[in-house]
Amino acid sequence: MPRKLVVVGNGMAAGRALDELLSRVPDAYSVTVFGAEPRVNYNRIMLSPVLSGEKTYEDILIHDDAWYASNRIDLRCGVAINHIDREAKQVVGADGSVTDYDALLLATGSSPFILPVPGANLPGVVSFRDLDDVEAMLASTRKGGRAVVIGGGLLGLEAAAGLAVQGMDVTVVHLTPTLMERQLDPSAGYLLQRAMEQRGVTIRCGANTQAILGDARVSGVRLDDGEELPADLVVMAIGIRPNAGLARAAGLQVNRGVLVGDDMRTSDPDIFAVGECVEHGGVCYGLVAPLYDMAKVAAARLGGDATARFSGALTATRLKVTGVDLFSAGDFDDGGDRQEVVLRDVARGVYKRVVLKEDRVVGVVLYGDTADGSWFFDLLRRGADVSQMRDTLIHGQSFAVGAPMDPVAAVAALPDDVEICGCNGVCKGKIVQTITGEGLTSLADVRAHTKASASCGACTGLVEKLMALTLGTAFAPATVEPMCGCTDLGHDEARRLIRAGALKSIPAVMQELGWKTSGGCARCRPALNYYLLCDWPEEYEDDARSRYVNERVHANIQKDGTYSVVPRMWGGLTNPRELRAIADVAERYDIPTVKVTGGQRIDLLGVRKEDLPAVWADLNRAGMVSGHAYAKGLRTVKTCVGSDWCRFGTQDSTGLGVRIEKFMWGSWTPAKVKMGVSGCPRNCAEATCKDVGVICVDSGFEIHFAGAAGLHIKGTQLLTRTATEVECIEVIAALTQLYREQGRYLERMYKWADRVGVDAIRAAVVDDAGRRTSLFERFVVSQRKAQVDPWAERAGGRDAHEFTPMANLKLLEAAE
Amino acid sequence: MTEWIDVGLITDIPVQGSRVIAGPAGDIAVFRTANGSVFALRDRCPHKGGPLSEGMVHGNAVTCPLHNWVISLETGQAQGADQGCAGKIPVRIEGERILLAASALHRYAA
Ligand code: SRM
Ligand SMILES: Cc1cc2nc3c(=O)[nH]c(=O)nc-3n(C[C@H](O)[C@H](O)[C@H](O)COP(=O)(O)OP(=O)(O)OC[C@H]3O[C@@H](n4cnc5c(N)ncnc54)[C@H](O)[C@@H]3O)c2cc1C
Ligand code: SF4
Ligand code: FES
16 A cells, blocks of 8 residues: 655645655655646746746646646645644545545745735735735736836736736836845846846836825835825835645644755754755845755655765756846845955946855856856855966866866866756756766757756756757758848747847847948848838838848839739729729830739839839829738639628628728738638639638628648648627727737748747737737727828838939940 | 949948949949948949949948849959949049949940
């Protein structure tokens, strides 16, 4: 009969303890896990990238339902334990359940500290601890508005950066005069402050919160100098407090946290405790690395190993704000016996500070360049005597050991016992051995076998270098395909970094993201131009030099260097006046070919470039605008005659097509977008092979999408049905905006849908009404600047240099 | 002695852009790069005659708008695996003005 183990709390420490236990004694216990959160085990550290949109909840799962099932663990999600009866050896759940245990493991973590000020419990005041908090924050970001983050520590800064990326106007209120005053001196604190400000976050140092304002919901924060900061969301990130109440009520010894010995046992030998709820040797920990060590010891003890001990740990932290590198470890107290070495390189934005005591490193902070973090941390943990390299110490490993090294050589030079993954305490030797021993070739395998780089991910680069070192050319990093030869970044990464870094011009992107060429190339420049235009619709100025010729001169270049001109015919409708104007233009400018296109409109082919502005002026006069037949943008909306004339028509398909085209023309998209509206399922407008197609039916409108009929024939998929035209247009605009935000440049809608999944798209634009509304609103905002007829601008003189030669030397010969 | 013909100001050409000069033996494309250099090539891609003046300028090269060949502005040669040359016209800069070598304007008859 296996013994009964009950685990209370299903966070990071509990998850790791179960992993360790199963790897030692898979059958020794029948396990029941109670978790107050209504979900499985996930990587709490990664909530910051979930908030900023760089990761999704699915990306950060540690153990899913299938894992619990296959390990025969009884998981009770959403059930808190309210009471421990140590006499009867039972726990009592909030659902009234009573469960027996032979051994009990407490892993209840900690709770965010809430400032005891008036208004602290108003709706709209949240902490940053679990997925519910992140979801509450994301719900607020959809409405835009202002956020105030109270507390400028690591957690507060990560929250602020995430909210800013999500479009909120964010202010951080921090008590002391500079950020991270314990680790950074004032001028380095200023560097960090400036980096945050560049991300659009306002930092208010030396500001003390006196009250949170609002009636039914939070409306602001009042500081003790009387100033009031308006806020639609307030995030408290001022610290945490161990969850020790349950243990205290059960009569266990508790100080700040639940007291445990080196064997992780509480004052009751059948009850173990691990994680942030614990106090060991006078310390309560708040980072995963020591908690994982505790989990290992507890699991070993539960598995019968009577020697495993936890003897405290030194911890290192990294700030997880994309583009801001900050590493800090150890102790920064001033004291007569301490000396510090500081390096400041203002131009590169680099700051390094090493605190020494008796020739040993006791604290280190790296800002801007954190490559030597592992090396310094190793010196610190080993208590190595650094007197020999004191002069060059601050310049890091490559200097201290001789000539500057390339990054792989630097990793090669690290001793085997240097810790590579701080979260999981995995050292270099272990990784190298496992790679060779198990014949591993991918990063995913190394993560699975060693756990290195599997938590916060900051050491991924180091692990990859170790793989390169160990495997040589056999190592093919799981690379994303780079955008082009100018960068190693893929489209998604580049785009994410543009948003995260608030980069707003092509030179800024190339500078900040380390482009390898001086001015990009014909592949990356149009892509970047599109991403910037899409992400900053109100601020970014289009860069004509990064546009393909057709989009620069707003006509399609032909094989002989002449152009074709296609005016819009809304929904395929025209009239005598337009036709007359087209006929006149064709005659006046000797346009050789007039053709009806496959997109229900008329193409004038063979127009001389210098005639374009005059041709457009004439067409404009008859009320016609550019049809964008050249654009990575909305092309045509084809329609059929519909209920106005057709005996089968169920709705006004022509009218709806015109409305869609008038609402959506001018928008730029990753690749061209074509639409169709058919008045009944006979589908005469061929709507089911378009990027977006509407089929009218008696009860309303079926919206189809992700079709094409060019290089590949793809039938559409049904997205949803709506009852009204208004809803139909809202869904289509939201869908298009999602595609604009996620599609890679030149990726047609059907390819995007294949990549991200139709279900995910449907969840965003159909199931989630809030998300649909905000997508729709963002589309509307970007249309404000987009709906300007480019022909009218150029007929009015804009970019005249495009259409006239700089000099005419044709007569040169005759003159000579 | 080379005869030089004044064709206009550097600032007539957009940075990372190009302008056309109608020459006696066909169009000439004059390019201005991001770092301010000026180059001139015959405005015909060695592939199928695409107008290089309409291409995207990056570094000291231009990508042809028709089928994306990349042509060096310094030599007129196609880069990479492609073979061919768009005739190069010598350029002289005097102050802000651009001068082209007259002899070269006639050389490449259509
Ligand atoms: C003019 C037109 C042919 C015609 O005379 O009917 C046409 C002409 C061109 N098409 Fe098209 N397509 C035209 C309708 C279509 C259609 C039919 C439709 O829209 O219902 C298709 C299939 C539907 C689709 O797109 O899925 C079509 C699929 C393509 C493709 C393949 C796209 C794909 O992703 O597979 C290309 C190539 C591309 O875009 O890279 C293309 C590219 C082109 C280009 C732009 C080639 C080029 O790069 O120069 C041609 C420009 C000619 C010009 O200067 O105007 N054209 N092309 C049609 C213009 C429609 C309009 O009014 O805007
Ligand atoms: C946004 C964020 C970013 C972070 N970044 C980093 C980082 O970069 N590096 C790092 O090292 N650390 C980081 N941390 C800290 C790290 O996440 C914690 O140290 C770690 O999660 C603590 O693990 P734990 O298991 O002790 O507690 P938790 O993970 O909090 O788990 C405790 C669980 O127990 C549940 N529980 C509590 N009481 C009961 C009860 N009575 N019955 C049932 N269930 C109960 C809780 O609901 C919770 O799910 C971060 C934390 C946050 C919030
Ligand atoms: S099918 Fe389209 S791309 Fe091909 S020749 Fe005809 S118009 Fe040009
Ligand atoms: S004509 Fe220039 S690449 Fe084909």
